[in-house]
Amino acid sequence: MSKAALFIKNLTKSFGDTIAVNQLTLAIKPGEILGLLGANGAGKSTTMQIMLGLIKPTSGSIEVFGMDLEKDRIQILKRMNFSSTYANLPSNLTVDQNLKVFAGLYCIKNSKDKIEEMMDLFEIAHLRKKVTGQLSSGESTRLNLCKAFLNDPSLLLLDEPTASLDPDIADKVRTLINKLRYERNLSILYTSHNMRDIEAICDRIIFLHKGSIIVEGTRNEIKKHFKEQSLEEVFIHIARDGNLVDRMEKEES
Amino acid sequence: MNFRVIYALVQRYSFLYLRNPVRGFELVFWPAMELLLWGFLSMYIQKETTGDFSNFIRFLIGATIFWDVLFRAQMGVSISFLEDMWTRNLLNIFVAPIRIIEYLAAMFCMGVLRVSIVVIVMSILAWFLYAFNLYEFNWYLLPLFASLMVFGFSLGIISVSLILRWGQAAESLAWAVPFMIQPFSAVFYSVETLPKVMQYVAWCFPSTYIFEGMREFIRTGVMDWHAILYSVLLNIVYLAVAAGIFIWMFAKARKLGLLTKIATQ
Numbered sequence: 001m002s003k004a005a006l007f008i009k010n011l012t013k014s015f016g017d018t019i020a021v022n023q024l025t026l027a028i029k030p031g032e033i034l035g036l037l038g039a040n041g042a043g044k045s046t047t048m049q050i051m052l053g054l055i056k057p058t059s060g061s062i063e064v065f066g067m068d069l070e071k072d073r074i075q076i077l078k079r080m081n082f083s084s085t086y087a088n089l090p091s092n093l094t095v096d097q098n099l100k101v102f103a104g105l106y107c108i109k110n111s112k113d114k115i116e117e118m119m120d121l122f123e124i125a126h127l128r129k130k131v132t133g134q135l136s137s138g139e140s141t142r143l144n145l146c147k148a149f150l151n152d153p154s155l156l157l158l159d160e161p162t163a164s165l166d167p168d169i170a171d172k173v174r175t176l177i178n179k180l181r182y183e184r185n186l187s188i189l190y191t192s193h194n195m196r197d198i199e200a201i202c203d204r205i206i207f208l209h210k211g212s213i214i215v216e217g218t219r220n221e222i223k224k225h226f227k228e229q230s231l232e233e234v235f236i237h238i239a240r241d242g243n244l245v246d247r248m249e250k251e252e253s
Numbered sequence: 254m255n256f257r258v259i260y261a262l263v264q265r266y267s268f269l270y271l272r273n274p275v276r277g278f279e280l281v282f283w284p285a286m287e288l289l290l291w292g293f294l295s296m297y298i299q300k301e302t303t304g305d306f307s308n309f310i311r312f313l314i315g316a317t318i319f320w321d322v323l324f325r326a327q328m329g330v331s332i333s334f335l336e337d338m339w340t341r342n343l344l345n346i347f348v349a350p351i352r353i354i355e356y357l358a359a360m361f362c363m364g365v366l367r368v369s370i371v372v373i374v375m376s377i378l379a380w381f382l383y384a385f386n387l388y389e390f391n392w393y394l395l396p397l398f399a400s401l402m403v404f405g406f407s408l409g410i411i412s413v414s415l416i417l418r419w420g421q422a423a424e425s426l427a428w429a430v431p432f433m434i435q436p437f438s439a440v441f442y443s444v445e446t447l448p449k450v451m452q453y454v455a456w457c458f459p460s461t462y463i464f465e466g467m468r469e470f471i472r473t474g475v476m477d478w479h480a481i482l483y484s485v486l487l488n489i490v491y492l493a494v495a496a497g498i499f500i501w502m503f504a505k506a507r508k509l510g511l512l513t514k515i516a517t518q
Contacts, residue, residue, distance in 0.1 A: 056507040077350035087344035104261025105349045
């Protein structure tokens with residue numbers, strides 16, 4: 001049993017002959033934000049979906065708060081939440097109705113007060129009677145985050161939370177997530193294609209390529225390792241040549 | 254089983270109906286149309302032919318209402334699931350701390366609500382248009398309807414299982430599954446009308462016993478408790494099989510990574 005909020009050991013998922021995740025081992029400490037990066041098809045989404053229990057791994061284990069995800073899924077999900085730009089709340093319910101339903105699903109005590117608190121925090125209280133389908137991208141993202149924070153999670157999985165947001169709203173969202181992380185000692189797994197996001201918010205970064213970890217460290221360690229000025233340049237290099245690390249190691253030796 | 258979770262899911266589906274009057278209208282529109290069609294057709298047959306057709310008319314109207322109990326129960330389950338699929342809410346549902354049994358229980362509750370509304374509307378229409386008193390069945394209605402509803406739920410669970418496995422391609426099955434068993438269930442005619450081979454198949458469905466029981470009660474005023482007993486026993490089997498198929502398909506969908514595809518397509 002580990003003290004990490006999330007501990008993944010030798011996780012592998014294959015679909016027929018295709019290996020989507022290959023012997024992945026990683027941990028997130030309490031209060032840490034871990035960025036999971038990689039080009040399309042690198043295995044980020046599959047990894048996240050396995051963590052959420054949506055996909056059954058071929059082998060390996062996942063421990064969340066020291067509990068086994070397969071055995072204690074419900075207990076774990078009560079202390080965990082998820083927000084993705086690609087999973088909006090039902091578009092035909094109002095903001096208020098959606099939050100009421102999810103407060104019920106997560107069995108939130110004093111749900112009325114909690115919903116008010118969250119709506120105030122994410123500045124969407126004035127939208128309570130608005131139909132979710134009529135919200136702008138920024139409003140919709142804030143609603144998704146509002147739902148994600150309803151149960152005071154200890155572990156949050158955020159899948160591209162600032163995608164399709166303008167820079168101003170994206171900055172506000174990042175700042176708020178960071179603030180809440182410190183206030184609540186919240187662990188976050190964060191995926192994004194926005195390198196500014198990752199640089200601004202993540203304590204540690206993992207680059208995935210073909211389902212395996214290609215490099216891991218702080219943003220400065222990674223930039224130094226690849227002798228690049230920005231994470232964006234590192235990303236492009238890795239995306240275009242996944243064997244870069246091997247080649248660099250050979251050159252160094 | 255957490256009742257608060259079930260309540261929250263039922264609340265979610267109810268909000269849909271309360272927000273959109275068209276959905277509420279659609280809920281009673283088709284049953285009302287069926288009742289009008291079959292009711293007036295049987296009245297026309299009586300008018301154009303000789304002999305006593307009074308029981309025949311009552312059989313048809315009763316069958317129309319009873320069939321809708323089964324059909325709406327099945328739809329209550331499958332449409333609730335499809336609502337989550339259409340609104341791309343399945344992902345949020347799947348990652349919330351909801352047990353499969355709670356999700357199914359919520360769909361059952363929606364089935365019960367849908368059936369209750371449909372039965373009330375149809376019974377009023379049948380009384381005013383054809384002087385057919387559904388409540389003549391008295392308390393016998395409870396086991397008859399309960400049996401049809403449980404069978405409808407089983408068919409609903411099977412439909413949802415197929416959608417889980419084959420996604421949108423299997424969506425039409427949500428409507429098709431009940432009609433696959435309709436000819437065998439002897440809804441509008443006696444089982445004896447069917448060819449011998451089909452009769453053997455017919456007796457494998459709990460619904461057949463209920464429709465036969467309904468006609469027997471209309472004809473004689475006596476309830477055939479053996480018919481109800483057989484349908485209850487068969488329902489236990491069907492419910493267990495449906496639950497098994499659902500668990501199997503859910504596990505298969507998790508293994509193949511289909512849940513996210515269904516949830517985001």
